[in-house]
Amino acid sequence: MTPGGGGSPDDLGHWADLGPGREFDLIRRVLGPRAPQNERVLLGPGDDGAVVAGGLILSTDLTVEGVHFRREWLSPREVGFRAAAAAVSDLAAMAAEPIGVLVSLALPADDAEVWAPEIGEGVRSLLDRIGGVLLGGDLSSSPGPVMIDVVAVGTSASPVTRAGAIPGDELWVTGSLGGSRAAVTCMEGGETPTTGMLDAFKRPNPRVAEALWLRERLALHAMVDLSDGLAADSRHIATASRVAVVLEADRIPVHPDLPIGKNGANEALQGGEDYELLFAVPRGAVEPMVAKFAERFGVGLTRVGNVESGTGVGVVGPPEWGEMEVGVGFDHFHVEG
Amino acid sequence: MTPGGGGSPDDLGHWADLGPGREFDLIRRVLGPRAPQNERVLLGPGDDGAVVAGGLILSTDLTVEGVHFRREWLSPREVGFRAAAAAVSDLAAMAAEPIGVLVSLALPADDAEVWAPEIGEGVRSLLDRIGGVLLGGDLSSSPGPVMIDVVAVGTSASPVTRAGAIPGDELWVTGSLGGSRAAVTCMEGGETPTTGMLDAFKRPNPRVAEALWLRERLALHAMVDLSDGLAADSRHIATASRVAVVLEADRIPVHPDLPIGKNGANEALQGGEDYELLFAVPRGAVEPMVAKFAERFGVGLTRVGNVESGTGVGVVGPPEWGEMEVGVGFDHFHVEG
Numbered sequence: 001m002t003p004g005g006g007g008s009p010d011d012l013g014h015w016a017d018l019g020p021g022r023e024f025d026l027i028r029r030v031l032g033p034r035a036p037q038n039e040r041v042l043l044g045p046g047d048d049g050a051v052v053a054g055g056l057i058l059s060t061d062l063t064v065e066g067v068h069f070r071r072e073w074l075s076p077r078e079v080g081f082r083a084a085a086a087a088v089s090d091l092a093a094m095a096a097e098p099i100g101v102l103v104s105l106a107l108p109a110d111d112a113e114v115w116a117p118e119i120g121e122g123v124r125s126l127l128d129r130i131g132g133v134l135l136g137g138d139l140s141s142s143p144g145p146v147m148i149d150v151v152a153v154g155t156s157a158s159p160v161t162r163a164g165a166i167p168g169d170e171l172w173v174t175g176s177l178g179g180s181r182a183a184v185t186c187m188e189g190g191e192t193p194t195t196g197m198l199d200a201f202k203r204p205n206p207r208v209a210e211a212l213w214l215r216e217r218l219a220l221h222a223m224v225d226l227s228d229g230l231a232a233d234s235r236h237i238a239t240a241s242r243v244a245v246v247l248e249a250d251r252i253p254v255h256p257d258l259p260i261g262k263n264g265a266n267e268a269l270q271g272g273e274d275y276e277l278l279f280a281v282p283r284g285a286v287e288p289m290v291a292k293f294a295e296r297f298g299v300g301l302t303r304v305g306n307v308e309s310g311t312g313v314g315v316v317g318p319p320e321w322g323e324m325e326v327g328v329g330f331d332h333f334h335v336e337g
Numbered sequence: 338m339t340p341g342g343g344g345s346p347d348d349l350g351h352w353a354d355l356g357p358g359r360e361f362d363l364i365r366r367v368l369g370p371r372a373p374q375n376e377r378v379l380l381g382p383g384d385d386g387a388v389v390a391g392g393l394i395l396s397t398d399l400t401v402e403g404v405h406f407r408r409e410w411l412s413p414r415e416v417g418f419r420a421a422a423a424a425v426s427d428l429a430a431m432a433a434e435p436i437g438v439l440v441s442l443a444l445p446a447d448d449a450e451v452w453a454p455e456i457g458e459g460v461r462s463l464l465d466r467i468g469g470v471l472l473g474g475d476l477s478s479s480p481g482p483v484m485i486d487v488v489a490v491g492t493s494a495s496p497v498t499r500a501g502a503i504p505g506d507e508l509w510v511t512g513s514l515g516g517s518r519a520a521v522t523c524m525e526g527g528e529t530p531t532t533g534m535l536d537a538f539k540r541p542n543p544r545v546a547e548a549l550w551l552r553e554r555l556a557l558h559a560m561v562d563l564s565d566g567l568a569a570d571s572r573h574i575a576t577a578s579r580v581a582v583v584l585e586a587d588r589i590p591v592h593p594d595l596p597i598g599k600n601g602a603n604e605a606l607q608g609g610e611d612y613e614l615l616f617a618v619p620r621g622a623v624e625p626m627v628a629k630f631a632e633r634f635g636v637g638l639t640r641v642g643n644v645e646s647g648t649g650v651g652v653v654g655p656p657e658w659g660e661m662e663v664g665v666g667f668d669h670f671h672v673e674g
Contacts, residue, residue: 024648026449026450026476027453027476029457030440030442030453030454030456030457030460030469030471030476031471032454032458032461038436038437038469039469040436041437041472042469044472045472045473046473050437050439050472050473052392052437052472053391053436054392054437056391056393056445058473058488058490059439060439060440060473060474060475060486060488061440061441061475062441062443062477062486063477064443067479067480068477072576081397097376099375099390100375100378100387101391102488103397104398104399104486105367105399106399106401106404106516113362113363116363116364116366116367117363117369120366120367120369121369122348123367131375131383133374133388134368134369134381134382135376135378135381135382135398136399137364137367137382138381138486139364139367140396140399140400140401141401141404141406142401142481143403143404143481143482144479144480144481144482145514149397149399149438149441149486151395151397151488153395155390166402167653168462169398186632197355211665244388246343252603295369335457
């Protein structure tokens with residue numbers, strides 16, 4: 001699922017009649033009541049990617065102008081890079097090796113000459129970084145916004161799903177959180193984001209190599225990528241694994257350009273499009289390799305919570321922070337206010 | 338590639354500055370100059386589908402409101418069925434067995450409640466017919482038109498490509514051609530299409546079982562599905578196989594509701610979205626199985642031309658028909674007039 005990075009209430013006021021959580025409910029209704037029945041399908045909808053016989057992982061990610069980005073915010077090349085990064089991040093979430101992507105583009109006819117090759121360049125620039133190729137695509141004119149659908153294709157002999165977390169596990173994240181959302185919040189408010197925030201928004205770094213490195217060394221019980229925000233993505237693990245997730249607000253590695261304390265933690269909890277990894281592992285397993293990971297990838301590993309028996313997602317924090325909002329992450333079919 | 342079934346010059350007049358063939362050129366520019374380099378990619382862009390290690394076939398097909406359909410023409414369920422049929426037809430073109438599809442939907446917020454489940458129902462109805470499952474998807478709001486991207490996933494130990502036709506081969510098609518385009522032409526002109534035309538447009542029948550049946554019994558040298566029209570799709574075979582294709586206009590199995598003679602043949606040549614198969618086979622190989630095929634599938638097999646040494650696509654016909662137009666098929670970035 002792609003979270004939204006944009007869309008002000010003014011633009012999208014007609015959405016307000018749809019309540020929170022609507023997006024996930026609608027997806028369930030698209031998928032229908034029946035479970036997948038095909039002997040070649042090892043894992044159907046509901047995880048970061050589907051798994052078909054032979055260990056192929058497939059995931060799709062849609063980017064829509066006016067919902068996920070605005071033209072003032074991103075160049076066509078950046079749009080392509082970001083769309084591909086979002087799709088490939090789902091492969092990382094399953095600890096899959098990327099093979100490539102398929103790209104479908106709908107472009108206004110007036111823009112096609114410039115946008116088509118530039119988006120292609122952005123997609124290929126991301127692919128070069130992670131060792132994947134452009135497998136194919138489709139192109140149509142659009143009577144409205146630019147739309148890009150990227151399907152990521154990868155492979156894994158033993159994909160990590162959302163479903164294996166067990167009580168007693170620790171929850172860890174890569175990198176720092178909240179920068180991308182902070183950039184969007186600034187731009188929507190007419191302010192200038194910091195370079196660091198903008199970089200988090202424009203050049204997300206799907207943690208493909210990091211995921212493979214971790215899987216080689218750890219029993220990864222469950223993993224997701226942080227596309228909907230730490231709170232919402234924790235819920236994906238809690239639901240699929242039938243456990244409770246307890247997040248520790250003051251441990252969240254907040255993006256360095258965000259305020260410290262409660263406000264920064266809240267941004268990171270509700271943020272989206274961080275494209276970092278969140279994973280559940282046996283207690284004590286990660287600690288010994290934090291320094292080596294940082295040395296190898298230039299990015300941190302931080303324990304942000306624990307898995308307990310129960311249901312749902314809770315956030316605990318210092319008493320003076322008061323109650324933290326868990327929320328449901330960004331919902332395309334819900335706009336506040 | 339999805340051809341367009343609609344869009345009048347009035348709606349889309351701003352496209353006229355882009356010339357014919359622009360779509361294919363733009364796709365080339367998205368794909369970029371580099372050949373795919375990943376040992377798991379057996380066949381990259383340029384055929385009906387990509388082939389990755391393990392014999393997995395992948396193809397993507399984009400459907401855009403106002404380009405491929407109008408709301409007055411199709412119910413949401415029919416839109417879903419058709420979008421899935423178009424994608425799955427690319428699997429048939431490679432004689433692959435379907436596994437399933439991924440579906441990305443962008444829907445105006447006001448329509449989402451009705452459209453999301455209905456499109457899902459239409460997609461699943463097509464999948465039930467061909468034995469595939471819904472593998473996953475993504476959902477976003479759209480500030481403009483409804484858009485659906487369907488990625489079809491199939492498998493084949495020996496996929497049939499566009500590239501193996503050799504001089505001396507015969508070219509055959511399944512079914513009858515031109516009905517879908519005739520329906521669109523009628524509706525655009527405010528006329529009522531016949532039931533047969535409407536059925537061809539609304540309920541295309543991807544020839545999955547037919548392709549597998551043919552491959553078991555024949556040396557299929559090259560195959561495509563007819564999505565861009567007989568003339569344009571013949572060119573795909575000619576180009577990929579480095580041969581000339583000569584079509585015999587008076588042999589084309591024109592849809593029964595189209596005029597007989599030159600006009601009907603021209604419609605069938607330029608038509609699109611027939612989703613029938615066009616294939617090159619050794620001389621004399623198909624003739625003995627025409628009756629059995631018709632009995633098994635309730636649809637005809639017709640020889641429409643020959644493969645010769647050379648380049649390009651030619652159309653020959655009765656002298657009194659005069660010159661036939663080969664054209665380039667429907668181009669999303671070109672509108673006549």
